[in-house]
Amino acid sequence: MDSANAAASAGITAPSRAGSSRRAMQIFAAILIVAAALYSFHLGKDALGASEAYSAWAASKPGVAAIVRTPVMDDPGKQVFYYAVLHYYTRIFGLSEVALRSMSATLAVVSLLLIFALGRQMFDAETGVAAAAIWAFNPLAIVFAQTARMYPMFIAISLAHLLTLIRVRSRPSTARAIGCGVLGAAMPYTHMAGLLIVGAEAAMLLRDFTRGRRDPMVWLAMAIALGLFLPYVPVAARQSHDLMYGHSLDYLGPAYNYSLTDKVAALAIAAGFGLWLIFGRAVEKDRDEPLRWLVTWAAIPTLAFVIGSIVLHPMFNPRYLSPGIAATSILVAGGIGAWSIKWRNxxxxxxxxxxxxxxxxxxxxxxxxxxLARQVAAGGPAEPVFFESGFVSNGRTANEPSAGFPFGYYSVVFNYYFRGPNPRVAVPGYDPQSARATIESRVSAAGGGWLASWKDGDSVRSELPDAKNFKIVETHREPDLGIYRITPAPR
Incomplete structure (x- = not known):
């Protein structure tokens, strides 16, 4: 006896599928409203971070051409599509903290809509609601929503691309394939990790092909995505070279010293898992294999970053995997729901x-x-503010010449808040002796100055002036940032 007959025999009206779907929509609407309110709360309370200031700096340029022409050394991780959209967005809403961050909050809400739509497309409406609930209030989702960076856009575009690809796969059409291809190209234009997502999707489409599912529309979508990205390949190649070699001093750190055996073992494990994902025996009853698709979509980019970090150079950062982390909410909801709907809810x-x-x-x-802007203004217009040029090193001493951030990494965020005439002086972060000489000379002439350093307390000492002749006060300290007030010592 099925559930409807059992309910009828007991004199109870079983909930209809339409009623269940309506209730799911009502719950999702409540989640969406609460999440939108949470994402929008105090958007302008805190000052911008350094990376957010680069978003404002890029958005303030005169046009998209100027954004594209930004030297790689000035902003080696620049993501053209996000900056271009933010440029036009801020032309309407301005460059305040609230305006800059509100686009991220809006895209975070769009991502929730897409998670629900994907959950419903791949499973059912109730799974979509559960997935939205899992992601909506995740601390990572909230941080992304309230930060003026490309990650909410990267998540939204990637989820939209996956949704359209699933629809092209189930209901092929040329129009859907073109839309899917355009979204696929937008991913790497927003963040280079999008290429890994395209690779994961191609792997699953290869699985379809080997299992007799050979619709040309999905491959047309992939071809359009790669074709639209081709014009940007030379720029991406320059960025990749700079990120891999110039950014060896970046927050990801120098290369690990893994043995050749460890590297070969890591590659073998990754290859074995990848081959199982593509050619392994099906374990789902659903011919579309939604769980395998989600596992592959999240796992292959993760594996690529982990293996790349072991074999080549540190490159793993959870932010780069943000679309996969968001999609994992659907995987968790769908996987637990296949076992127990009650426990999933x-x-x-x-x-x-x-x-x-x-x-x-x-x-x-x-x-x-x-x-800092208030304190510098109070100190007088002649006092210089020093910033270290070169790629930031997460507190480690950078002793190799570097042309990165020639105006100093923290100068962009300082200039966002301070418009006074005080000289901004870039000192070489990779040459502490030269930096010290410049700081001592300029501070002696002006009677005071400030240093904003990305080095830790031990590393920065080699470029700070001689304590016998100068008074040095650390006014702020956090990871990757120390601010120092420097004045000549009283005689």
Whole structure:
């Protein structure tokens, strides 16, 4: 006896599928409203971070051509599509902190809509609601939504591309294939990790091909995506070279010293897992294999970054995997739902509630730039502010010549908050002796100055002036940032 007959025999009206779907839509609408309010809360309270200031700097350029022409050394990780959209967005809404971050908050809400749509497309509406609840209040989702960087756009475009690809796969049409291809090209234009997502999708389409599912429309979509990205390949190649070699001093750090045996073993494990994903025996009853698709979509980019970090150079950062992390909410909801719908709903609601309780503690530490601007203004217009040029090194001593950030990494965020006439002086972060000589000379002439350094306390000492002749006060310290007030010592 099925559930409907059992309910009828007991004199109970079983909920219809339409009623269940309506209830799911109502719950999702409530999640969406609460999430939108949370994402929009206090968008302008904290000062911009350094990376956010680069978004404002790029958006303020006169046009898209100027954004594209930005030297790689000035902004080696620039993502053209995000900056271009932000440029036109801020022409309407301005360059305030709220305006800059509101685009991220809007895209975060769009991502929730896409997660729900994907969950419903691949499973059912209830799975879509559970997946949205899991992601909506995740601390990572909140941080992305309130930060003026490309990650909410990267997540939204990637999820939209996956949704259109799934639809092209199930209901092929030329129009859908073209739309899917355009979204596929937009991914790497927003973040280079999008190429890995395209690779993961191609791997699953290869699985379809070997299993007799050979619709040309999905391959047309892939061809359009790669074809539209081809004009940007020379720029991407220059960026990749700079990120791999110039950025060896970046926050990801110098190469690991893994043995050849370890590297070969890591490659073998990754290759074995990849081959299983593509050619392994099906374990799902659903011919579309939604769980395998989601695992592949999230796992292959992750594997690529992990293996690349072992074999070549550190390159793993969770932010680069943000679309896969967001899609994992669908994987979790779908996987648990296949086992128990009751437990899926309970765990999704419990996780969302826990995240909401912890959300006040997930806020990043406020940046000090407004206060620094006030202090510099109070010190007088002649006092210089020093910034280290070269690629940032996460506190490690950078002793190799580097042309990166020639005006100093932190100068962009400082200039966002300070418009006074004080000289901004770039000192070579990779040459502490030269930096010290410049700081001592300029501070002696002006009677005071400031240093904003990305080095840790031990590394920065070699470029700070002699304590016998100068008074040095550390006014702010956090990871990757120290601010120092420097004045000649009283005689």
């Amino acid at each position: 309970l765990l999704a609601a419990g996780f969302a509630l826990l995240c909401l309780i912890l959300s006040p503690f997930a806020r990043a530490k406020p940046q000090p730039w407004r206060e």
